[in-house]
Amino acid sequence: MNFRIGNGYDVHRLVTGRPLILGGVTIPHELGLLGHSDADVLTHAIMDAMLGALSLGDIGHYFPPSDPQWAGADSLVLLAKVNQLVQAEGWHISNIDSVVVAERPKLKPHIQNMRGKLAQVLGLQPTQVGVKATTNEKLDAVGREEAIVAHAVVLLMRSSADA
Numbered sequence: 001m002n003f004r005i006g007n008g009y010d011v012h013r014l015v016t017g018r019p020l021i022l023g024g025v026t027i028p029h030e031l032g033l034l035g036h037s038d039a040d041v042l043t044h045a046i047m048d049a050m051l052g053a054l055s056l057g058d059i060g061h062y063f064p065p066s067d068p069q070w071a072g073a074d075s076l077v078l079l080a081k082v083n084q085l086v087q088a089e090g091w092h093i094s095n096i097d098s099v100v101v102a103e104r105p106k107l108k109p110h111i112q113n114m115r116g117k118l119a120q121v122l123g124l125q126p127t128q129v130g131v132k133a134t135t136n137e138k139l140d141a142v143g144r145e146e147a148i149v150a151h152a153v154v155l156l157m158r159s160s161a162d163a
């Protein structure tokens, strides 16, 4: 088998007094995401998709919220660690697609920056990293601006033909 696919999902609460960081980009907003790390919900969904593609579990296993060393962690650093794990297993990313569901703020002006940051950390071209944004049409917790959700899928390819 030369391809593996994984999907990831994450949600974090929006609160006052926290920065809003999505895909490694700090976005000006009066609310930010609550979490043990920097609560970068998009990067978390991508990491879970990468781990899921290889049935390696989830990020809670590798970076448990109970472990103080991950308090306030830069999720891009965690993403690099997950990428190392994937590469050590003999795989690399073909492409990522993702969607962030947020009622506000408008994310479109920041999408290219997110793709660039994620691609840089993963050693990819931005064309391999899809990031989309949508609202929840004012429905449910996301629609009430109580939370932001992210979904991601990742396709992995085997790194060597004889592996």
Ligand code: MG
Residues within 6 Å of the ligand: 010, 011, 012, 035, 039, 040, 041, 044
């Ligand atoms: Mg998370």
